[in-house]
Amino acid sequence: MFLIKNLMFFITSALLINTANAGWLDLNMPEGVTDISQEVFDLHMLILWICVVIGVIVFGAMFWSIFMHRKSRGVTPAQFHESTSLEFLWTVVPFVILIGMAIPATKTLIKMYDHSDSEIHIKITGYQWLWQYEYLNTNVSFYSKLSTPYNEIYNKQEKNINYLQEVDNQLIVPVNKKIRFLLTSNDVLHAWWVPDLALKKDAIPGYINEMSVVINEPGIYRGRCAELCGRHHGFMPIVIKAVDEDEYEEWITASEAKISGVAKVNK
Amino acid sequence: MSSVVNDTHHEEHPSGIMRWITTTNHKDIGTLYLWFAMIMFFIGGLMALVIRSELFQPGLQFVDPQFFNSMTTMHALVMIFGVVMPAFTGLANWMIPIMIGGPDMALPRMNNWSFWILPFAFSMLLSTLWMDGGAPAGGWTLYPPLSLQTGDAFPFLIFAIHFMGLSSIMGAINVVATILNMRAPGMTLMKMPLFVWTWLITAFLLIAVMPVLAGGVTMLLTDKFFGTSFFNAAGGGDPVMFQHIFWFFGHPEVYILILPSFGVVSAIIPTFARKPLFGYSSMVYATASIAFLSFIVWAHHMFTVGMPLAGEVFFMFATMLIAVPTGVKVFNWVTTMWKGAMTFETPMLFAIGFIIMFTIGGFSGLMLAITPADFQYHDTYFVVAHFHYVLVPGSIFAIMAACYFWLPKWTGNMYPETLGKIHFWLSTFFVNLTFFPMHFVGLAGMPRRIPDYSLQFADYNMIASIGAFGFGFAQLIFLYLIIKTIKGGKKATDQVWEGAEGLEWTLSSPPPYHSFNTPPAIK
Amino acid sequence: MIEKKVNIKTAKKLIFICFSMFLFSFALIPLYNVICDVTGLNGNTSNLKEKSDINLNVSNINFEKLNVQFISHEVNKQNLEFKPSEFQIEVVPGKIYSTYYVATNKSKSIITGQAVPSVSPNEASKYLKKIECFCFEEQQFKPGEVVKLPIYFAVDEKLPNRIKTLTLSYSFFESAKVSKKD
Numbered sequence: 001m002f003l004i005k006n007l008m009f010f011i012t013s014a015l016l017i018n019t020a021n022a023g024w025l026d027l028n029m030p031e032g033v034t035d036i037s038q039e040v041f042d043l044h045m046l047i048l049w050i051c052v053v054i055g056v057i058v059f060g061a062m063f064w065s066i067f068m069h070r071k072s073r074g075v076t077p078a079q080f081h082e083s084t085s086l087e088f089l090w091t092v093v094p095f096v097i098l099i100g101m102a103i104p105a106t107k108t109l110i111k112m113y114d115h116s117d118s119e120i121h122i123k124i125t126g127y128q129w130l131w132q133y134e135y136l137n138t139n140v141s142f143y144s145k146l147s148t149p150y151n152e153i154y155n156k157q158e159k160n161i162n163y164l165q166e167v168d169n170q171l172i173v174p175v176n177k178k179i180r181f182l183l184t185s186n187d188v189l190h191a192w193w194v195p196d197l198a199l200k201k202d203a204i205p206g207y208i209n210e211m212s213v214v215i216n217e218p219g220i221y222r223g224r225c226a227e228l229c230g231r232h233h234g235f236m237p238i239v240i241k242a243v244d245e246d247e248y249e250e251w252i253t254a255s256e257a258k259i260s261g262v263a264k265v266n267k
Numbered sequence: 268m269s270s271v272v273n274d275t276h277h278e279e280h281p282s283g284i285m286r287w288i289t290t291t292n293h294k295d296i297g298t299l300y301l302w303f304a305m306i307m308f309f310i311g312g313l314m315a316l317v318i319r320s321e322l323f324q325p326g327l328q329f330v331d332p333q334f335f336n337s338m339t340t341m342h343a344l345v346m347i348f349g350v351v352m353p354a355f356t357g358l359a360n361w362m363i364p365i366m367i368g369g370p371d372m373a374l375p376r377m378n379n380w381s382f383w384i385l386p387f388a389f390s391m392l393l394s395t396l397w398m399d400g401g402a403p404a405g406g407w408t409l410y411p412p413l414s415l416q417t418g419d420a421f422p423f424l425i426f427a428i429h430f431m432g433l434s435s436i437m438g439a440i441n442v443v444a445t446i447l448n449m450r451a452p453g454m455t456l457m458k459m460p461l462f463v464w465t466w467l468i469t470a471f472l473l474i475a476v477m478p479v480l481a482g483g484v485t486m487l488l489t490d491k492f493f494g495t496s497f498f499n500a501a502g503g504g505d506p507v508m509f510q511h512i513f514w515f516f517g518h519p520e521v522y523i524l525i526l527p528s529f530g531v532v533s534a535i536i537p538t539f540a541r542k543p544l545f546g547y548s549s550m551v552y553a554t555a556s557i558a559f560l561s562f563i564v565w566a567h568h569m570f571t572v573g574m575p576l577a578g579e580v581f582f583m584f585a586t587m588l589i590a591v592p593t594g595v596k597v598f599n600w601v602t603t604m605w606k607g608a609m610t611f612e613t614p615m616l617f618a619i620g621f622i623i624m625f626t627i628g629g630f631s632g633l634m635l636a637i638t639p640a641d642f643q644y645h646d647t648y649f650v651v652a653h654f655h656y657v658l659v660p661g662s663i664f665a666i667m668a669a670c671y672f673w674l675p676k677w678t679g680n681m682y683p684e685t686l687g688k689i690h691f692w693l694s695t696f697f698v699n700l701t702f703f704p705m706h707f708v709g710l711a712g713m714p715r716r717i718p719d720y721s722l723q724f725a726d727y728n729m730i731a732s733i734g735a736f737g738f739g740f741a742q743l744i745f746l747y748l749i750i751k752t753i754k755g756g757k758k759a760t761d762q763v764w765e766g767a768e769g770l771e772w773t774l775s776s777p778p779p780y781h782s783f784n785t786p787p788a789i790k
Numbered sequence: 791m792i793e794k795k796v797n798i799k800t801a802k803k804l805i806f807i808c809f810s811m812f813l814f815s816f817a818l819i820p821l822y823n824v825i826c827d828v829t830g831l832n833g834n835t836s837n838l839k840e841k842s843d844i845n846l847n848v849s850n851i852n853f854e855k856l857n858v859q860f861i862s863h864e865v866n867k868q869n870l871e872f873k874p875s876e877f878q879i880e881v882v883p884g885k886i887y888s889t890y891y892v893a894t895n896k897s898k899s900i901i902t903g904q905a906v907p908s909v910s911p912n913e914a915s916k917y918l919k920k921i922e923c924f925c926f927e928e929q930q931f932k933p934g935e936v937v938k939l940p941i942y943f944a945v946d947e948k949l950p951n952r953i954k955t956l957t958l959s960y961s962f963f964e965s966a967k968v969s970k971k972d
């Protein structure tokens with residue numbers, strides 16, 4: 001009883017917290033801020049609803065049967081055990097539905113693989129346990145690692161709203177420009193994932209992978225490493241800030257100047 | 268569970284512990300396998316509870332992240348190789364010779380070895396928990412280069428896997444030889460119960476893919492200790508190559524874990540619907556085509572490694588195809604229930620629970636097959652929810668259904684029905700409480716295998732943790748119930764269930780030590 | 791006891807399948823490379839590590855131009871700086887081009903090692919033909935030495951049209967890390 005009481009308490013409090021802060025939509029895949037992420041979201045919802053409809057039909061038939069065809073209602077069991085037409089039907093119908101799913105999925109996939117006309121090229125390198133970003137064809141290059149203080153992780157201090165999804169140096173990119181990412185790793189496998197951009201790809205030592213994106217809206221988007229990479233796998237977030245083109249140009253020029261300035265002083 | 272068997276018989280076998288060590292009897296070995304699985308189920312469950320405790324709230328509370336990773340790794344290895352596979356092998360040992368009207372397994376001596384390798388393999392695996400550098404923490408998928416960072420535990424891990432593989436290969440050879448050679452006259456292949464059919468196909472899968480896993484982990488071993496570079500880019504290898512080898516084993520392995528449960532459910536549903544199984548032959552063909560397809564879909568576990576477009580499209584289509592034979596099975600079960608005269612004893616409840624929740628896992632599997640969407644789902648809790656739905660209320664529920672179904676036959680005693688039903692409803696409630704919220708946190712962006720998470724995932728993780736503890740404690744009922752039934756209870760008839768059909772119900776409850784010394788007549 | 795013989799016969803057959811599958815797992819590696827060579831799957835780099843003798847016919851210069859980019863991954867940045875001399879060059883398929891990487895040994899000891907190539911998109915790797923490359927053999931750099939490392943390459947005319955940008959990346963692995971034998 002104690003358990004059940006506690007459970008009820010947790011469930012109700014969880015529901016309350018959710019409706020209060022965020023709402024149920026946050027429990028779904030994000031629609032994201034790119035054309036492709038929107039397509040991926042639509043695909044996800046399409047298949048979800050197809051599954052729901054099939055589920056309602058199959059489970060509906062099953063529950064109908066459970067309630068109607070029980071021994072306690074005094075029914076005598078039928079003895080049929082074969083029907084070629086029925087079996088043919090439920091082999092072919094799912095097949096047709098599957099083709100209906102495969103076509104839009106393939107279309108989206110082809111778009112995801114189109115990296116042509118990229119204007120900005122950024123190399124991402126995974127390390128145990130941080131990311132390095134290099135803006136190719138410039139000298140801008142920096143590391144980006146978790147900035148959440150240890151005290152928050154070890155519960156000695158209240159956790160801030162961006163707990164475990166904040167970094168010291170954000171990746172800054174322009175909106176409305178095609179950005180191509182080249183991914184590799186320095187040690188073990190990592191995976192660079194930002195849900196709002198529908199981008200996820202493995203970083204593999206010795207090999208490079210690529211992906212590209214056009215971000216439609218300025219904003220800060222958060223992601224994380226998605227491939228087990230050792231002790232601090234859960235502690236290597238990604239924060240990407242999309243800004244207007246002008247602001248980006250300003251930032252990249254300033255960063256370049258700053259870095260070459262530092263280089264000169266060192267010489 | 269057969270400890271009470273056979274006081275009346277004049278069989279000669281050693282008593283006490285030596286009986287169990289030297290036994291070549293299929294029922295004794297079946298019992299050993301089942302108890303081994305039960306013990307491992309609680310060990311693996313304890314590891315799951317360590318994981319769920321740490322994830323109860325954001326922040327690091329109980330364990331070091333490295334130990335957390337060891338727990339996820341070991342939990343998977345224990346549950347897959349120590350629980351589901353041995354439990355099914357136990358059921359196979361107990362039931363297959365009886366179901367086909369044979370006297371025993373084909374190769375009894377090897378049967379003994381294949382069981383006794385297991386405790387050694389798992390002692391070796393579990394001993395790594397106390398080693399320098401900790402237990403393996405690179406995930407049960409053992410992806411290099413991370414798995415090569417394992418400390419002293421590494422060779423123990425590899426050899427433990429070799430032994431587990433050896434054990435299941437030997438078990439599989441025995442099953443195939445038994446089914447092909449030991450059938451009673453008149454027991455044609457298409458008259459065999461579906462449990463026997465699914466196991467025959469499973470055994471072939473095991474024989475085909477366990478050696479591939481052995482080869483893959485051997486290459487890891489030589490990469491680590493003998494300077495080869497199969498998977499090391501610096502020496503001209505490719506880390507992704509390991510993933511191809513691993514999943515060439517791994518995807519058929521997924522079906523190894525589920526096919527026998529199809530057989531179990533196909534035995535239980537007709538019994539309690541009092542109506543013959545619908546579409547027997549299409550069930551056999553569906554199982555065979557699932558097994559065949561399992562060899563050409565492996566790369567759907569690796570959509571994010573950066574395969575070329577053509578590869579992604581091929582593996583997406585092939586994976587979606589699996590939905591067709593799997594759907595056929597579900598439709599056939601539902602049609603078997605249709606217009607039956609059903610009663611809902613515990614085995615039936617577990618079987619119906621299996622169909623519903625396995626189908627939910629199948630739906631999320633279909634979603635995962637869609638490559639562009641998989642980029643969002645891959646390596647998140649959505650995947651964790653998916654495979655736990657097919658493995659826990661899937662395989663594990665089928666194993667429990669089988670235990671309830673055949674326990675009266677094995678022990679000669681009826682289990683306490685009300686307690687069985689309580690066990691079912693608690694398990695079902697808590698299993699959904701644990702795994703359903705994981706779909707949501709996964710979609711919202713929580714990766715798997717992390718010991719700590721950001722705040723938006725907190726509520727659902729707390730619910731999942733509560734569910735996990737509830738599920739864990741509910742299993743103590745199962746343990747208690749089994750021990751109680753072995754010790755005594757209402758005597759079971761030979762028929763046990765009103766609608767039961769098949770050779771096992773023609774034997775006494777409990778059956779004689781040697782099943783059919785004279786072959787039974789087959790209808 | 792005829793039954794026993796039959797069982798052992800079956801077991802022998804099955805054990806044979808087991809052994810073949812074990813060997814097959816090792817055969818998967820060359821097999822995979824063959825499949826990759828044919829399909830360009832997963833950026834198989836074997837062709838990048840050896841000299842290709844291609845018959846270049848520059849007859850058809852009407853090809854669309856495409857970009858070839860050069861990047862590097864410095865595995866141990868403190869000791870060895872390893873960078874391309876230029877980021878990107880515009881090429882016409884079928885023509886030979888050259889560029890070079892610069893390696894600077896910043897440590898106080900000799901560094902020996904080898905550069906391991908990779909191409910993105912990986913299906914393009916089999917169309918990138920190298921006539922000469924420093925990655926064909928092991929390199930040695932004396933302390934403080936700055937070395938220019940040249941590559942001569944051409945892009946095969948058969949490169950699929952939709953690929954407009956190729957990226958060639960080198961990771962330099964020191965010999966201590968490179969296995970002696972494979």
Ligand SMILES: [Cu+2]
Nearest residue numbers: 190225229236
């Ligand atoms: Cu990582």
